[in-house]
Structure formats: C-alpha cells, structure tokens
Amino acid sequence: MTKKPIIWTISGSDCSGGAGIAADIKTGHGLGVEVCQLISANTVQNSQQLLSVNSVSIDILQQQAALLMTDKPPSVIKIGLVANVAQVKWLVQLLEQLKQKMPTLISVYDPVGQATVGGSFNSLTLAQLRPLLQDVDVITPNLLEAQSLAQLAEISDAERLAKKIYDDFAIHSIIVKGGHSEIALDSSDYCYHQLNQLPGKQDNQDKTQAAISYQLTSKRIASHYSHGGGCSFATALSAFLAHGYLVRDAFTLAKAFINQGFNASEPVSKLYGHQYYGAFEQQGWPYQAAFFPQAVDEVSKKYQTLPAFNSLNLAGKKLGLYPVIDSLYWLKRLLPLGLEIIQLRIKNLALADVEQVIIEAVFLAKSYDTRLFINDYWQLAIKHGAYGVHIGQEDLQAADLFKIQQAGLRLGISTHGCYEFLLAQQLQPSYLAIGAVFPTTTKDMTGQIQGLNNLTQVLALRPNNNITQIPVVAIGGINLVRAAQVVATGVESIAVVTAITEAKSSYNISPEQVVEKLQKIIG
Structure with a gap:
C-alpha cells in the first residue's frame, strides 16, 4: 500500500446507483485514488425516469469542505451536478479559496x-x-452539452465547438466527447488544450506553441449499460490527473477506461437488447492494448499510407545497450565494443561542422556491425548514407518521412507517455524510444517522467503479434544502479548517456567497464 492521491467529487446522488456520486466512487477506487464526496443534491430516479432533484444546503456543503481540508486536501476536484445558482456562487468561492492555498x-x-x-x-x-x-x-x-455551451445547436464539429467554448470562457482544457453522435460508426473525442496553463503541469517542451489539440477515435461499442458513463469518464480523467499524468495521457487513459467498461457489458447488453438501461461497468485500470483508442493528428493523417520502415534485422538478438553520444571521440571509443546500436546526438555546432562530423561518423561505422543512428539531422543522414535517423517529437512534424523511407534509412522515434506512443506506433518505425524513465540531467523533462510502472503499461500497448512488434528503447536517467529494474519491465533496449560518458566520476571505472556491466544486466 502507498498513499493514494485524493480527489473530491462534488455531485448529485443517484439513488439508482448508476451515475453521480456512485459512479465517481466506483471509478476512483478502481483507479487507485481516494475519493471524498460532497453531495450537491439527492435525486429521485431510476433507469426509466427522473422525478426530482433535491439540493443540499450551502451550509452543509461548506462545513464538509472545511472539515475535509484539515486532513484530506484534494489534488483534483471533480464537479458534476450543480443544482442551483447558490451552489454556483459557493463553488466559485470555494475554488478561488482552495487555489490560493494549493496553486x-x-x-x-x-x-x-x-x-x-x-x-x-x-x-x-x-x-x-x-x-x-x-x-x-x-x-x-x-456533444449535446458542448452545443449548448457554445450556443451552436446546429454544429456537430467537435473542434469548432471546443474552440468556441474556449473563446467564450477561456477554459484551459476542453474535451468534447463524441459518444452521443447517432450517425458515426466510430466514437471520436476531441481535446482542445492550452499548453502550460493547467496548474502544476508542464505539457510541452515547445514554448512557442500556445495550444494543441488531441483527437482519439475508437470503434463504437453498442451497450445499453451506459448509465453514468459520462460521470465515470470525468472521474477517470480526474484520477489520472491526480496520479500526475499530463492531459494528453490522462485523456487517453480515460478513453481506454470507458472502452473497457463498454466492452465488459456488451454481451449482457446484446442479451437483453433495449429492455434495460444499466449502470456503466467500471473495470479498473486499463492495461490491454485492445481497449486503447487510435490517436489522430496531422502527422498520422499525412502518413497513413506510408508502409512500415525497414526493421533492424536483429535475427532474434536483443537490441541491448544503446549509447547516445555527442562526438567522434566517443564514437571511436565505443565502436570496437560490439554494440548493436549507437546514436550520435550532436549539439551546439554550426551546420557545416555538423555535416563534417556526420560524414566521418558514417564512414567509421561502416567498418563495424554497429547500427549508427543520427539524431534529428535527417537530410544529412540521407545525403551521407547513414544507417538510420532518430527523430524527436518536437521535430517529427517538420521531418519528411517519405524521403527518409525512400532512402532506405531506418527510423527511431522518441515518445513520452501513452498518447505519443500510440501516435508514433502508427507510423511503424524501426524502433520506439520511451522516456524519460527517471529524471535526467541531459534534457529538461519536467512533467514527462514516466517511471517504471508507466513504462510497463506503455509496453503493453504494442500489438500482441511478434511479427509486427516494434522494439522499444527505454531512456532517461538510467544508470548501473537502475538498469536491472528497467530491464525487468521487458523492454528490449536501454539507452544511456552519462552512465558511460561520466563513468569515471560516477563509478570510478572506465566507460568500457560500464558498457560490459550494462550488457551483462541486459543479457
């Protein structure tokens, strides 16, 4: 047992047990958060009708909030049913007071x-x-609620609705759920998110970008056990945010959680048809790849017809240790050690100097069996016949993947969390990198530290097919002490930087000895 994050849910009580507080508690407990509930109203309803909504007084709500703050302060507050104007005013005051104490x-x-x-x-x-x-x-x-909020009753375009809601109210993150669309074969949800605006979050390394959108699509699952599905989605999102996930990953996990629940109730729903409107089935943390949605962005649309990139031709061997180095000095020192792969990541050099380093690096690598990947400089990698190129998320949109593939280069892509992993996996690269597993001194990864549990979860998102499975490289803060824990997740490779280049100061042994020790750990 570890201490769980705390969320508050302020919503109505559904006496039929399907929605509201009941759904919030079941969802929160299944996703590993502690749930404190403040009931805004007691409803009289069943699966057929809503008879009345009986609001709870502000005095009681305020007493509950004040007492809970003394020993169960929340990291996330989820708000559902707001019964009247007095509750609106109280909530606004409550949020403002709590955010002063807890930014x-x-x-x-x-x-x-x-x-x-x-x-x-x-x-x-x-x-x-x-x-x-x-x-x-x-x-x-x-979708219906978004139309009401945007005052665009005839519009069903989620992106347009979300942007109108932002223009009107400046809400940092707007997620429009598409499950109520009657004509679509797929269920598509859309998120319009203002980067770096959510409290305590750092969502993107590109500080020039003000906003971004995320779109998730899944095959529509027919189930009449959907009572409380909307409440469960919002509470699941709240739970994942409380666990520290970025909006894009919390959004993805919440969508998978809903897909998982609908899938569980699909057989009984088919059995009873339209005879019964049942409660949504909360199933706990989503792990199976089958329940995760397809992530859609401009890059995935642009390259949807692009064939898979060439494999690494490992012939049954592990990819193993993956040093990331920044100079010809380190390349010359590591090439004779029998490594399967090395990445050359050049920083702070003029383009002409970068090109000369790449020319020499490619020439040196051709005398060995080591696969040399060039970081980011894909045009120069093509020009000088490198084995492969590694592209970071921030550079993926500007790269020409058609040209990279036509040149016969292998492709590696960086990812940070399940959303980016799903997106990059669709591009069928030669390998995928996931990080940062631990905090690292080589790059600012604020808000994107994955940890071992998340690394294990992301690995499970690959298709359950050994023929098409893409090798995954774990990177970020991995050293001699942590390497065994990372390997235990099942990852095929670990990438290291300072573990090798700072071996003498860190371990009082040579870089070659560190390489040997790490290779033994990986096996």
Missing part, C-alpha cells in the same frame, strides 16, 4: 443538464453558469 489544484467540470431518461437536473442558464465556467480548468461536455 497546483486542478478542477474538472462535467456539465450535467439533461438526464438520459428525460428531465432536467437544473434550470440554470448559461449566464448563471458563466462564473463557474470561467473558474474551472478542465471541462468534459458530451
């Missing part, structure tokens, strides 16, 4: 208006909700 607190609002079985949960106007909408960090409307 990293994240608030997630799942707007609840109409019940699926018919009837309204409140009569609040958009004007009355505006103060709350302007105060929350993340909002998760379904």
Whole structure:
C-alpha cells in the first residue's frame, strides 16, 4: 500500500446507483485514488425516469469542505451536478479559496443538464453558469452539452465547438466527447488544450506553441449499460490527473477506461437488447492494448499510407545497450565494443561542422556491425548514407518521412507517455524510444517522467503479434544502479548517456567497464 492521491467529487446522488456520486466512487477506487464526496443534491430516479432533484444546503456543503481540508486536501476536484445558482456562487468561492492555498489544484467540470431518461437536473442558464465556467480548468461536455455551451445547436464539429467554448470562457482544457453522435460508426473525442496553463503541469517542451489539440477515435461499442458513463469518464480523467499524468495521457487513459467498461457489458447488453438501461461497468485500470483508442493528428493523417520502415534485422538478438553520444571521440571509443546500436546526438555546432562530423561518423561505422543512428539531422543522414535517423517529437512534424523511407534509412522515434506512443506506433518505425524513465540531467523533462510502472503499461500497448512488434528503447536517467529494474519491465533496449560518458566520476571505472556491466544486466 502507498498513499493514494485524493480527489473530491462534488455531485448529485443517484439513488439508482448508476451515475453521480456512485459512479465517481466506483471509478476512483478502481483507479487507485481516494475519493471524498460532497453531495450537491439527492435525486429521485431510476433507469426509466427522473422525478426530482433535491439540493443540499450551502451550509452543509461548506462545513464538509472545511472539515475535509484539515486532513484530506484534494489534488483534483471533480464537479458534476450543480443544482442551483447558490451552489454556483459557493463553488466559485470555494475554488478561488482552495487555489490560493494549493496553486497546483486542478478542477474538472462535467456539465450535467439533461438526464438520459428525460428531465432536467437544473434550470440554470448559461449566464448563471458563466462564473463557474470561467473558474474551472478542465471541462468534459458530451456533444449535446458542448452545443449548448457554445450556443451552436446546429454544429456537430467537435473542434469548432471546443474552440468556441474556449473563446467564450477561456477554459484551459476542453474535451468534447463524441459518444452521443447517432450517425458515426466510430466514437471520436476531441481535446482542445492550452499548453502550460493547467496548474502544476508542464505539457510541452515547445514554448512557442500556445495550444494543441488531441483527437482519439475508437470503434463504437453498442451497450445499453451506459448509465453514468459520462460521470465515470470525468472521474477517470480526474484520477489520472491526480496520479500526475499530463492531459494528453490522462485523456487517453480515460478513453481506454470507458472502452473497457463498454466492452465488459456488451454481451449482457446484446442479451437483453433495449429492455434495460444499466449502470456503466467500471473495470479498473486499463492495461490491454485492445481497449486503447487510435490517436489522430496531422502527422498520422499525412502518413497513413506510408508502409512500415525497414526493421533492424536483429535475427532474434536483443537490441541491448544503446549509447547516445555527442562526438567522434566517443564514437571511436565505443565502436570496437560490439554494440548493436549507437546514436550520435550532436549539439551546439554550426551546420557545416555538423555535416563534417556526420560524414566521418558514417564512414567509421561502416567498418563495424554497429547500427549508427543520427539524431534529428535527417537530410544529412540521407545525403551521407547513414544507417538510420532518430527523430524527436518536437521535430517529427517538420521531418519528411517519405524521403527518409525512400532512402532506405531506418527510423527511431522518441515518445513520452501513452498518447505519443500510440501516435508514433502508427507510423511503424524501426524502433520506439520511451522516456524519460527517471529524471535526467541531459534534457529538461519536467512533467514527462514516466517511471517504471508507466513504462510497463506503455509496453503493453504494442500489438500482441511478434511479427509486427516494434522494439522499444527505454531512456532517461538510467544508470548501473537502475538498469536491472528497467530491464525487468521487458523492454528490449536501454539507452544511456552519462552512465558511460561520466563513468569515471560516477563509478570510478572506465566507460568500457560500464558498457560490459550494462550488457551483462541486459543479457
């Protein structure tokens, strides 16, 4: 047991057990967070109808919040049913007070208006909700709710709706769930996210980019056991944010969690057809690749017809130790050691000097069986016949993957979390890198440290097919002490930088001895 993150859910109680507080508690406990609940209203409803909504007084809610703050402060607050104007005003005041004490607190609002079985949960106007909408960090409307918030009833384009909601309310992250679309064969969710705006989060290394969108698509699963699905999505998102995931990865995991639940109830739903409207089936943390959505962006659309890149032709061997070095000195020193792969990452040189280093590096490597990858300089790698090129996420959009493949080069791609891993996997590269596993001194990876558990989870997202499985390299903060733990996750290769180049100062042994020790650990 470890101490769990704490989330608060402020929502209505559904006496039928499907939605609201009941769904929030089941979801939160299944995803490893502690859930404190403040009931905003007691509803009278079943699977057929909503009879009444009975709001809880502000005095009771305030007493609960004040007492909980003394020993169970939240990292995330999830808001669902808001019953009246008085509760809106109280929530705005509460959020402002808590954020002064806890600047990293994240608030997630799942707007609840109409019940699926018919009837309204409140009569609040958009004007009355505006103060709350302007105060929350993340909002998760379904398509119908997004149309209402954007005041664009005839528009079903999630991107347009999300951007209109942002223009009107400046909410940092807007996730429009597409599950209520009646005509689409797929369920597509869209997130419009203001980078680096979410409290306590650093979402992207590109400081010039103000906003980004994420789109996830899954095959629609027909299930009549969907009561509380929207509540469960928002609470799952809150739980993953509480665990420290970035928005893009929390979004991806929440989508997988919903797919997993619908899949579990699909057989019984088919058995009973339309006879019964059942509660959504919370299944705990999603691990299986089959439940994860397809990530869609401009790069994946551009290269959707691109064939797989050439394999590394390992002939059954492990990729093994993967040194990342920055000079010809280190390349000359490591090439004779029988390594399967080395990456040359050149920094702080003029382009003319970079080209000369690459020319010499490619010439040197051809005398050995070591696969030499050039970091980022894909045009020069093509020009001078390198074995492969490694592209970081920040440079992937600018690279021409068609030209890289036509030249016969192998391709490696950096990823940081499940969202980027799913995207990059679709490009069918020669290998994928995932990191940073641990904090590292070679690059600012704030907000993107994966850890061993997340590394293990990401490895499970590869297709369960040995023929098409892409080798994965773990990178970031790996040294002699940590290497065995990383290898135990099942990763095919570990990339190291300072473990070799700073061997003398770190371990009082030579770089060659460190290479030998690491190779034995990998096996």
